[in-house]
Amino acid sequence: MNRIKRSILSTCRGYICLCLLPALVACGGGEIEEAQDEALSDDEVMGREMVVADTWDEGMFFEKFAASNKYGSWDLNDDEFLDEEEFTSSFYQTWDLDGDGRISKSEWDTVVANYGVEEADWTAWDTDGDGYLEMAEFEADFAQIGWHSAWDLDKDSMITEREWTAGVYQLWDTDGDNQLDRTEYIHYNKYYGQ
Structure with a gap:
């Protein structure tokens, strides 16, 4: 039973990470653009x-x-x-x-x-x-x-x-x-x- 719970928990974590990945990429993109702006005149x-x-x-x-x-x-x-x-x-x-x-x-x-x-x-x-x-x-x-x-x-x-x-x-x-x-x-x- 513990093994099944761990498997379900692991699958949920993977799913949550997969869902959050686009949001994290979007947030990181803003930081990259801001850093690029600093290098511009x-x-x-x-x-x-x-x-x-x-x-x-x-x-x-x-x-x-x-x-x-x-x-x-x-x-x-x-x-x-x-x-x-x-x-x-x-x-x-x-x-x-x-x-x-x-x-x-x-x-x-x-x-x-x-x-x-x-x-x-x-x-x-x-x-x-x-x-x-x-x-x-x-x-x-x-x-x-x-x-x-x-x-x-x-x-x-x-x-x-x-x-x-x-x-x-x-x-x-x-x-x-x-x-x-x-x-x-x-x-x-x-x-x-x-």
Whole structure:
């Protein structure tokens, strides 16, 4: 009789183990994926998060941007605000994709499309006709886009990091659904993800 009980008990244990095996494998798979994420760069992980999330709301966009510390590098006087000069400079630095201190016609074509500045005319901005925008040329026409005053929600002539990200978020939310989907969010890494 004891032998039969042991046999039944052994069979039950085997069956229970067999039933639990898929669950254990599933749990172990999560740990493996998490370990793989640690080996990926931030940009790669962020891209994977985007696949999972599919959309980003304004709060998620702000958190990602704040973690980049781009805003802090533009705030030259460390007062946690961008005055109009710092604001303009932030875009000049951002739009100078190769970081050579000037914006080429090729860079211009890319950024005006990515930021929805359809009414901007290269020849009007490149006043000396040398094929590049220097900071002085950029400043003269950038103010006419009107983003500084439009994004300054509290009308104190200063742009907070939250106002700045809200402005860019609204530019890229082309369908106006208050979510950035993958096609709208695609520009983030090019301009702010490094």
